[in-house]
Amino acid sequence: MQTYDLTEKGLRGLNSILHAQHEETNQVSWEVVNPRGSHAIAVGLDAPLEVTIKGSTGYYCAGMNQGAAIRVEGSVGPGVAENMMSGSVVVEGDASQYAGATGHGGLLVIKGNASSRCGISMKGIDIVVHGNVGHMSAFMAQAGNLVVCGDAGDALGDSIYEARLFVRGSVKSLGADCVEKEVLPEHVGILKDLLERADLHARPEEFRRYGSARKLYNFDIDNVADY
Amino acid sequence: MKDTETAIPRTLPIQSATFTNEVNAEIRRAAATGIYDIRGGGAKRRVPNFDDLLFLGASVSRYPLEGYRERCDTSVTLGTRFASNPIELDIPITIAGMSFGALSGPAKEALGRGASAAGTSTTTGDGGMTPEERRHSSMLVYQYLPSRYGMNPNDLRQADAIEVVVGQGAKPGGGGMLLGQKISDRVAEMRTLPKGIDQRSACRHPDWTGPDDLEIKILELREITDWRVPIYVKVGATRPYYDTALAVKAGADVVVMDGMQGGTAATQDVFIEHVGLPTLACIRPAVHALQDLDVHREVQLVVSGGIRSGADVAKALALGADAVAIGTAALIAMGDNDPKWEAEYQKLGSTSGAYDDWHEGRDPAGITTQDPDLAARLDPVEAGRRLRNYLKVMTLEAQTIARACGHNHLRNFEAEDLCALTMEAAAMAQVPLAGTDWFPGKGGF
Numbered sequence: 088m089q090t091y092d093l094t095e096k097g098l099r100g101l102n103s104i105l106h107a108q109h110e111e112t113n114q115v116s117w118e119v120v121n122p123r124g125s126h127a128i129a130v131g132l133d134a135p136l137e138v139t140i141k142g143s144t145g146y147y148c149a150g151m152n153q154g155a156a157i158r159v160e161g162s163v164g165p166g167v168a169e170n171m172m173s174g175s176v177v178v179e180g181d182a183s184q185y186a187g188a189t190g191h192g193g194l195l196v197i198k199g200n201a202s203s204r205c206g207i208s209m210k211g212i213d214i215v216v217h218g219n220v221g222h223m224s225a226f227m228a229q230a231g232n233l234v235v236c237g238d239a240g241d242a243l244g245d246s247i248y249e250a251r252l253f254v255r256g257s258v259k260s261l262g263a264d265c266v267e268k269e270v271l272p273e274h275v276g277i278l279k280d281l282l283e284r285a286d287l288h289a290r291p292e293e294f295r296r297y298g299s300a301r302k303l304y305n306f307d308i309d310n311v312a313d314y
Numbered sequence: 315m316k317d318t319e320t321a322i323p324r325t326l327p328i329q330s331a332t333f334t335n336e337v338n339a340e341i342r343r344a345a346a347t348g349i350y351d352i353r354g355g356g357a358k359r360r361v362p363n364f365d366d367l368l369f370l371g372a373s374v375s376r377y378p379l380e381g382y383r384e385r386c387d388t389s390v391t392l393g394t395r396f397a398s399n400p401i402e403l404d405i406p407i408t409i410a411g412m413s414f415g416a417l418s419g420p421a422k423e424a425l426g427r428g429a430s431a432a433g434t435s436t437t438t439g440d441g442g443m444t445p446e447e448r449r450h451s452s453m454l455v456y457q458y459l460p461s462r463y464g465m466n467p468n469d470l471r472q473a474d475a476i477e478v479v480v481g482q483g484a485k486p487g488g489g490g491m492l493l494g495q496k497i498s499d500r501v502a503e504m505r506t507l508p509k510g511i512d513q514r515s516a517c518r519h520p521d522w523t524g525p526d527d528l529e530i531k532i533l534e535l536r537e538i539t540d541w542r543v544p545i546y547v548k549v550g551a552t553r554p555y556y557d558t559a560l561a562v563k564a565g566a567d568v569v570v571m572d573g574m575q576g577g578t579a580a581t582q583d584v585f586i587e588h589v590g591l592p593t594l595a596c597i598r599p600a601v602h603a604l605q606d607l608d609v610h611r612e613v614q615l616v617v618s619g620g621i622r623s624g625a626d627v628a629k630a631l632a633l634g635a636d637a638v639a640i641g642t643a644a645l646i647a648m649g650d651n652d653p654k655w656e657a658e659y660q661k662l663g664s665t666s667g668a669y670d671d672w673h674e675g676r677d678p679a680g681i682t683t684q685d686p687d688l689a690a691r692l693d694p695v696e697a698g699r700r701l702r703n704y705l706k707v708m709t710l711e712a713q714t715i716a717r718a719c720g721h722n723h724l725r726n727f728e729a730e731d732l733c734a735l736t737m738e739a740a741a742m743a744q745v746p747l748a749g750t751d752w753f754p755g756k757g758g759f
């Protein structure tokens with residue numbers, strides 16, 4: 088285990104050391120102490136590293152992660168794991184806005200609550216939130232799964248494309264073109280797997296599924312109010 | 315008719331200057347279809363532009379350089395502020411971002427070939443980076459757009475520069491649009507969208523709003539790319555002074571300012587014609603912002619929107635830009651709107667020079683299409699050669715004017731080299747009305 092004191096040694100040093108690790112590195116495990124809400128911690132990683140951040144972070148923690156397993160023992164600022172490609176990011180606390188924005192792959196787990204626009208423009212990432220998500224979550228969500236064990240705020244899934252949304256609690260309101268859909272056996276399988284990987288003991292049957300009504304896919308003057 | 319019988323004179327039919335035939339046709343089209351007009355290209359109406367400026371040339375007080383004897387250099391470096399690998403261009407004319415999706419694969423390849431042969435950069439667009447354009451572009455700028463279609467860290471690390479797109483001159487404040495006809499299998503896969511649906515790109519970035527956030531976003535991009543490559547911020551011309559100042563504050567290496575004549579792949583006509591500032595009007599405020607912050611030439615300014623010739627390039631540089639970017643002109647050089655396809659333009663209800671239904675994907679010239687048969691009409695080697703020639707001609711033209719003004723480098727152009735033909739142009743460019751030493755606003759009103 089390598090320990091890196093962020094306050095003492097600075098952000099540039101941390102990211103450049105982590106970028107220098109490649110597939111075969113034997114310095115796999117890293118611990119970052121004194122993060123003190125810094126931005127852009129452990130961004131652009133491209134190797135199967137295990138990074139634990141001991142404390143809370145600012146914006147874009149674990150941005151564009153590719154292959155690393157990153158754990159934050161605290162809360163995260165806006166845009167955690169934005170545009171993640173693969174690997175995993177686990178947040179022990181809460182997440183601010185845009186958690187998992189535009190992510191293409193990998194798994195993001197938020198053990199607390201996530202603020203507004205969680206999963207905005209998601210493109211294949213899986214996001215599991217133990218608590219609630221704020222308004223406009225999964226806005227223009229294209230692909231992937233968003234699992235919310237608590238409640239969802241206003242305008243869930245507005246202008247959604249093909250992402251799947253699963254919510255256990257209440258949904259304050261659905262956004263344009265987002266509708267409730269039947270939970271099919273294939274969805275139960277997806278949910279079971281995600282709940283297990285996110286360390287959650289909930290039953291898939293308790294969730295309701297939401298997705299696109301596909302009415303806005305091609306312009307139609309009769310739907311103009313929804314654009 | 316007898317001479318004594320006089321017919322009652324009648325008034326001639328008068329066409330309204332308000333309700334012109336074009337206006338009426340648009341009203342009828344809207345009434346019939348229930349959808350606004352969508353098209354490609356930039357503003358078509360006349361706005362004050364570079365044609366309203368003239369160079370003064372040498373005289374007794376300035377001496378010219380000998381045309382074929384004395385050097386007039388053309389190189390420019392972009393990204394000197396923070397990047398460890400700035401972009402070194404042989405000429406101050408770059409190729410603007412145009413997406414694969416809007417343009418065909420061969421068209422993107424041709425842009426790369428032509429730009430590389432002329433020693434300049436090309437730029438990706440909404441939809442991500444294709445291997446073809448990376449392979450054929452010696453310097454490739456990777457756009458970071460609100461949609462983040464195809465955005466991935468591998469391509470980011472392969473880029474020679476990153477351009478954070480806040481807006482475009484054709485549609486400042488608007489998002490993108492790619493209609494279903496152009497979403498082929500490959501385009502759909504790159505954008506993670508179902509085939510054949512109308513694809514709307516967001517107008518705002520999904521994970522930042524405002525200049526303070528942008529500063530942190532730029533930090534993230536620099537950290538991911540280890541501070542190697544320059545980061546540009548592209549804005550549509552609206553509030554050029556403040557947008558430039560805020561981009562500088564957010565940490566941009568380069569500001570790209572795109573005026574309202576700038577082309578787009580597709581957007582509402584009402585947007586193209588009625589939102590934004592003419593290119594001519596946005597350069598001086600942007601330069602003033604850079605000067606006020608003491609970073610003029612340290613943060614480079616790239617200007618685009620309606621640049622057509624070496625004279626336009628020279629005028630943009632004289633007003634304080636470091637380089638220009640071209641979109642539409644590059645497409646025309648490659649073969650867009652060529653009269654040789656006139657019969658086909660007619661079939662599409664248009665004519666060469668006016669064809670702008672690029673969003674429909676039926677471009678006879680094979681450039682703004684995803685139809686494999688049409689796209690095959692464009693030979694990327696030949697189109698690349700035409701683009702290279704055109705870029706060289708523009709450069710030669712700018713050098714010709716520079717020597718005539720006594721400059722041994724294009725960067726030495728200055729506003730004092732210019733005068734304006736109209737009051738509007740004098741006010742916008744802040745150069746004297748021809749034959750006077752005055753422009754509106756000089757010395758206060």
Ligand SMILES: Cc1cc2nc3c(=O)[nH]c(=O)nc-3n(C[C@H](O)[C@H](O)[C@H](O)COP(=O)(O)O)c2cc1C
Nearest residue numbers: 410411412413439440576577579619620640641642
């Ligand atoms: C076909 C086409 C596609 C374009 N696609 C993009 C794009 O994806 N991203 C972007 O920032 N600008 C895009 N633009 C705008 C250009 O980058 C540039 O701002 C503009 O073309 C400059 O004006 P000009 O066409 O008069 O040279 C596009 C323009 C055209 C003509």
